[in-house]
Amino acid sequence: MLWCFMVRFVGKIRRDYEEKVIKLRDKQASIMFLISLIILEPVGIGVALISNSTADLYKLIFYGIIILLLILLLFVTTKFKINFFEWDFDITIDNEIIKIVWNHQNGVVTTKPINKIKKVVDYGAYYYLFVFRWEASHGIICQKDLLVEGSLEEFEKIFAGKIKKNS
Numbered sequence: 001m002l003w004c005f006m007v008r009f010v011g012k013i014r015r016d017y018e019e020k021v022i023k024l025r026d027k028q029a030s031i032m033f034l035i036s037l038i039i040l041e042p043v044g045i046g047v048a049l050i051s052n053s054t055a056d057l058y059k060l061i062f063y064g065i066i067i068l069l070l071i072l073l074l075f076v077t078t079k080f081k082i083n084f085f086e087w088d089f090d091i092t093i094d095n096e097i098i099k100i101v102w103n104h105q106n107g108v109v110t111t112k113p114i115n116k117i118k119k120v121v122d123y124g125a126y127y128y129l130f131v132f133r134w135e136a137s138h139g140i141i142c143q144k145d146l147l148v149e150g151s152l153e154e155f156e157k158i159f160a161g162k163i164k165k166n167s
Helices: 015-050 054-080 152-158
Strands: 006-012 088-094 097-102 108-113 117-122 126-131 139-143 147-149 163-165
Touching (some): 006 152
Antiparallel strands (some): 117 126
């Protein structure tokens, strides 16, 4: 599906929005670690018991404890995390591609097809676009007051059916 318009957001993301997104990403990472631990640890313990290897069993329990400590550390450091740079983006949504220029990282350019966007959450002052889980970046933040081209109505048409209001 092709659109005959373009939506573009340019500028620095507000610090409080950055912090919310960082907390959300950390929470997602913790959940993925925890799911991995819940699935892999019992399998490993079962294999260690079948092979009658107590050394392997102790290693698995030790690794499980390490992973749990890493998850805990992730939650604790999120409360004290300081971002030393400002997120400065130039995000263009044109046809079926999202082009992101990372101005705060020497103009690195990434592109994502629109079909890689799983859902869009409207947080009032910004949209957060969730990219499919195994992508390098987990999401894209589009701050509404940084819109320089197109309109919010056009943005919502592009992502029709995927936008959910944050309640």
